[in-house]
Amino acid sequence: MREELLEICETGNAEEQEILRLAMQAIKQKRERNSAFLSGFMGLTGQFLDERTYQFIVPITPFMHNPLGVVHGGILATLIDSTMGSLVNRSLPENQFGVTTELKVNYLRSSREGTLRSEATILHRGQTLIVLQGSVFDERDRLLAHGTATFMILHK
Amino acid sequence: MREELLEICETGNAEEQEILRLAMQAIKQKRERNSAFLSGFMGLTGQFLDERTYQFIVPITPFMHNPLGVVHGGILATLIDSTMGSLVNRSLPENQFGVTTELKVNYLRSSREGTLRSEATILHRGQTLIVLQGSVFDERDRLLAHGTATFMILHK
Amino acid sequence: MREELLEICETGNAEEQEILRLAMQAIKQKRERNSAFLSGFMGLTGQFLDERTYQFIVPITPFMHNPLGVVHGGILATLIDSTMGSLVNRSLPENQFGVTTELKVNYLRSSREGTLRSEATILHRGQTLIVLQGSVFDERDRLLAHGTATFMILHK
Amino acid sequence: MREELLEICETGNAEEQEILRLAMQAIKQKRERNSAFLSGFMGLTGQFLDERTYQFIVPITPFMHNPLGVVHGGILATLIDSTMGSLVNRSLPENQFGVTTELKVNYLRSSREGTLRSEATILHRGQTLIVLQGSVFDERDRLLAHGTATFMILHK
Numbered sequence: 001m002r003e004e005l006l007e008i009c010e011t012g013n014a015e016e017q018e019i020l021r022l023a024m025q026a027i028k029q030k031r032e033r034n035s036a037f038l039s040g041f042m043g044l045t046g047q048f049l050d051e052r053t054y055q056f057i058v059p060i061t062p063f064m065h066n067p068l069g070v071v072h073g074g075i076l077a078t079l080i081d082s083t084m085g086s087l088v089n090r091s092l093p094e095n096q097f098g099v100t101t102e103l104k105v106n107y108l109r110s111s112r113e114g115t116l117r118s119e120a121t122i123l124h125r126g127q128t129l130i131v132l133q134g135s136v137f138d139e140r141d142r143l144l145a146h147g148t149a150t151f152m153i154l155h156k
Numbered sequence: 157m158r159e160e161l162l163e164i165c166e167t168g169n170a171e172e173q174e175i176l177r178l179a180m181q182a183i184k185q186k187r188e189r190n191s192a193f194l195s196g197f198m199g200l201t202g203q204f205l206d207e208r209t210y211q212f213i214v215p216i217t218p219f220m221h222n223p224l225g226v227v228h229g230g231i232l233a234t235l236i237d238s239t240m241g242s243l244v245n246r247s248l249p250e251n252q253f254g255v256t257t258e259l260k261v262n263y264l265r266s267s268r269e270g271t272l273r274s275e276a277t278i279l280h281r282g283q284t285l286i287v288l289q290g291s292v293f294d295e296r297d298r299l300l301a302h303g304t305a306t307f308m309i310l311h312k
Numbered sequence: 313m314r315e316e317l318l319e320i321c322e323t324g325n326a327e328e329q330e331i332l333r334l335a336m337q338a339i340k341q342k343r344e345r346n347s348a349f350l351s352g353f354m355g356l357t358g359q360f361l362d363e364r365t366y367q368f369i370v371p372i373t374p375f376m377h378n379p380l381g382v383v384h385g386g387i388l389a390t391l392i393d394s395t396m397g398s399l400v401n402r403s404l405p406e407n408q409f410g411v412t413t414e415l416k417v418n419y420l421r422s423s424r425e426g427t428l429r430s431e432a433t434i435l436h437r438g439q440t441l442i443v444l445q446g447s448v449f450d451e452r453d454r455l456l457a458h459g460t461a462t463f464m465i466l467h468k
Numbered sequence: 469m470r471e472e473l474l475e476i477c478e479t480g481n482a483e484e485q486e487i488l489r490l491a492m493q494a495i496k497q498k499r500e501r502n503s504a505f506l507s508g509f510m511g512l513t514g515q516f517l518d519e520r521t522y523q524f525i526v527p528i529t530p531f532m533h534n535p536l537g538v539v540h541g542g543i544l545a546t547l548i549d550s551t552m553g554s555l556v557n558r559s560l561p562e563n564q565f566g567v568t569t570e571l572k573v574n575y576l577r578s579s580r581e582g583t584l585r586s587e588a589t590i591l592h593r594g595q596t597l598i599v600l601q602g603s604v605f606d607e608r609d610r611l612l613a614h615g616t617a618t619f620m621i622l623h624k
Contacts, residue, residue, distance in 0.1 A: 001173070002165050004180055009158050016183050017157070019193055023179040024160055027172045036222045037175055038230060041197075066192045073241075073256045074194060074234025081229045100229045101441060102414055102462055104260035104572045106599045106616055108592035123614050124576035128440060128464065129413060131574045131614070133601075146591050146599070148574055148616055150414055150462065152440065257597060258570055258618055260416045262443045262460055264436035279458050280420035284596060284620065285569060287418045289445075289458070302435050302443070304418055304460055306570055306618065308596065313485070314477050316492055321470050328495050329469070331505055335491040336472055339484045348534045349487055350542060353509075378504045385553075385568045386506060386546025393541045412541045416572035 015062040022063050039082060042075065046086050049119065054087035056118040060111065070110035071144070077105050080134040080147040083120040088130055088151045091122070098130060098151035105147040114139040128153055171218040178219050195238060198231065202242050205275065210243035212274040216267065226266035227300070233261050236290040236303040239276040244286055244307045247278070254286060254307035261303040270295040284309055327374040334375050351394060354387065358398050361431065366399035368430040372423065382422035383456070389417050392446040392459040395432040400442055400463045403434070410442060410463035417459040426451040440465055483530040490531050507550060510543065514554050517587065522555035524586040528579065538578035539612070545573050548602040548615040551588040556598055556619045559590070566598060566619035573615040582607040596621055 008016050026040025035044070041063050046056040056079065066072040081103055088098035120134040129150050136145045164172050182196025191200070197219050202212040212235065222228040237259055244254035276290040285306050292301045320328050338352025347356070353375050358368040368391065378384040393415055400410035432446040441462050448457045476484050494508025503512070509531050514524040524547065534540040549571055556566035588602040597618050604613045 001177060001180070002162070005161055005165055005176060006158070008180065008183060009161055012183065016186075019179055019183055020161060021157060023175055024157070024164065027164060027168065027175055030172075034223055036228055037219050038222075038228050063193050066194075067190055068253075072192055072194050072234070073237045073259065074230065077233035077237070077259065077261075078228070078230025081233070085229075097224075099224075099266075100263050102260065102262045102443075103229065103233065104258065104416060104616065105233075106258045106591065106618065107256050108594075108599055110255075123574070124611060126576075131414075131576055133614070143592060146601070146616065148572065148614065150574065258599075260460065260572060262435070262462065264438075264443055279418070280455060282420075287420055287458070287570075299436060302445070302460065304416065304458065306418065313489060313492070314474070317473055317477055317488060318470070320492065320495060321473055324495065328498075331491055331495055332473060333469060335487055336469070336476065339476060339480065339487055342484075346535055348540055349531050350534075350540050375505050378506075379502055380565075384504055384506050384546070385549045385571065386542065389545035389549070389571065389573075390540070390542025393545070397541075409536075411578075412575050414572065414574045415541065415545065416570065417545075418570045419568050422567075 018062050022061060038078060042079065044082055046083065048090070053119055053121045054083055054090065056083050056086075058116050058118070060113050060116060070112050071116070073105070073107055076107065076136055076145040077103065077147070079116065079118045079136055080105060080120070080145065081149065083118040084132045084134050084149050084151065087120045087122065087132065092153065095156050096153050097156060098153055101129075101150045101152045103147060103149040105145055107145050109138070109142055109144045111138045111144050116144070123148070174218050178217060194234060198235065200238055202239065204246070209275055209277045210239055210246065212239050212242075214272050214274070216269050216272060226268050227272070229261070229263055232263065232292055232301040233259065233303070235272065235274045235292055236261060236276070236301065237305065239274040240288045240290050240305055240307065243276045243278065243288065248309065251312050252309050253312060254309055257285075257306045257308045259303060259305040261301055263301050265294070265298055265300045267294045267300050272300070279304070330374050334373060350390060354391065356394055358395065360402070365431055365433045366395055366402065368395050368398075370428050370430070372425050372428060382424050383428070385417070385419055388419065388448055388457040389415065389459070391428065391430045391448055392417060392432070392457065393461065395430040396444045396446050396461050396463065399432045399434065399444065404465065407468050408465055409468060410465055413441075413462045413464045415459060415461040417457055419457050421450070421454055421456045423450045423456050428456070435460070486530050490529060506546060510547065512547075512550055514551065516558070521587055521589045522551055522558065524551050524554075526584050526586070528581050528584060538580050539584070541573070541575055544575065544604055544613040545571065545615070547584065547586045547604055548573060548588070548613065549617065551586040552600045552602050552617050552619065555588045555590065555600065560621065563624050564621050565624060566621055569597070569618045569620045571615060571617040573613055575613050577606070577610055577612045579606045579612055584612070591616070
């Protein structure tokens with residue numbers, strides 16, 4: 001593996017080197033805060049906008065592209081799910097966590113480059129289930145995807 | 157970057173080395189058949205079961221894990237979307253292709269390891285829209301996730 | 313009200329008389345087995361096909377038509393939801409019941425007349441949630457609509 | 469039929485008389501503005517709040533109740549679908565109309581009585597597809613149900 005890695009590292013194109021860079025970023029984020037590798041590849045770091053709204057801002061990289069060169073539908077689903085999951089888990093007490101039971105995404109526009117902004121809001125918080133909506137915007141504030149999902153609250 | 161890569165390559169744990177191996181696999185699949193990097197990381201290669209059913213079989217790797225150590229919901233969504241997309245695009249004439257307009261996934265069970273089998277079937281083929289369902293099973297044939305989606309047919 | 317009713321009863325067109333007939337059917341079903349009026353209007357009566365599959369067969373009536381003269385999307389959603397709900401409630405012990413927490417329907421074809429067959433199957437039965445799929449066919453066995461839903465199990 | 473109708477009209481309970489009243493309302497709305505009977509039973513009449521938002525306000529009647537005495541999930545789906553459909557059709561040119569291709573509803577709370585307010589907004593208007601979201605509130609402004617849907621634009 002060493003030889004191959006070095007070869008890509010030295011002679012690979014920009015996109016390929018970017019993938020290696022993201023792999024290291026993912027490994028680092030996993031070491032430092034036990035992020036999913038997938039989150040590390042996507043560069044996910046979020047913040048609260050207000051008590052009910054959580055936000056991720058991430059750069060579009062070749063890792064996110066589908067074969068048509070636009071952000072993969074699976075990445076947008078992951079982004080929405082992760083933003084919602086972060087909001088849910090940050091809003092639950094220590095001994096509880098949430099898991100996605102269903103997620104629906106409507107894909108509205110495609111995007112090639114720039115920055116994605118993902119926001120999630122709680123629509124309803126029940127005893128057992130939390131229902132959320134999430135939106136992903138491009139850097140010109142156009143809505144790219146909209147999702148709704150249900151999380152189930154579990155006890156550790 | 158070179159030094160860091162070599163360090164992980166030589167002293168990283170098994171999981172981290174696996175991530176580097178998958179990065180190279182993704183780069184290779186991109187070079188050879190213009191796969192999305194994401195598909196290469198997931199090791200997606202599919203086949204027809206019959207005229208209306210397409211199948212992917214993929215190994216669960218650390219790349220797929222969420223922080224709880226089970227397959228990430230975003231990965232299951234990507235897997236269902238990719239299986240459906242492969243089916244749609246292989247069943248359309250040369251000058252057409254399909255894009256996902258909406259996808260809903262129900263998450264039923266979690267899985268840590270082994271193999272995932274993803275199957276997609278066409279429910280309805282219209283002039284403009286194709287509606288599909290997809291299922292992901294673990295290696296004991298238990299249903300992990302079920303999805304339905306709509307693809308829109310576009311002309312190149 | 314009496315006069316108006318008698319007038320429609322005697323001089324109304326076939327469709328209008330059918331609506332009055334269905335109103336009486338709904339009132340009767342409510343009296344006899346505490347059906348929802350809506351179920352009585354739709355003439356819902358179901359049966360098990362096997363342990364995991366429940367079926368409704370209902371005639372298309374003017375009550376079900378949208379302004380275009382085909383079965384209303386809301387009626388198809390109601391039919392799928394009701395078939396699933398019947399299956400869920402017949403499969404739970406006496407002291408439990410299920411409520412719909414989410415329902416997604418894909419509309420595939422329209423239908424004007426004849427008979428609708430609605431079938432629901434359980435995809436996954438958890439401790440708290442039951443996930444189902446449902447299909448509605450016309451009398452030529454063409455798929456008109458497909459749905460997936462989650463029911464939550466509650467205790468009486 | 470005449471005898472039965474008269475009997476319910478004279479000796480039926482309040483709920484049953486209400487059903488007959490709604491049947492006549494539905495017949496009248498059908499005659500006057502070619503409403504679906506289902507819309508007439510529900511008393512649907514809407515208005516624009518602004519260019520992108522349409523609103524229905526309807527009273528909860530026994531027609532809407534499920535066997536538990538709360539508004540039927542199918543009615544909420546119909547309400548959301550109808551509000552969206554009205555918005556879509558009022559916003560399209562004369563020679564076009566929209567049909568629902570998919571609808572997902574999350575059910576958040578139940579409601580027994582009072583008034584329902586249903587609002588729909590366009591999330592994205594494409595050449596072929598329009599994606600909307602809709603919400604139903606009770607008279608204390610609590611969110612009862614939330615939906616997203618796709619309409620396809622057809623030419624007359």
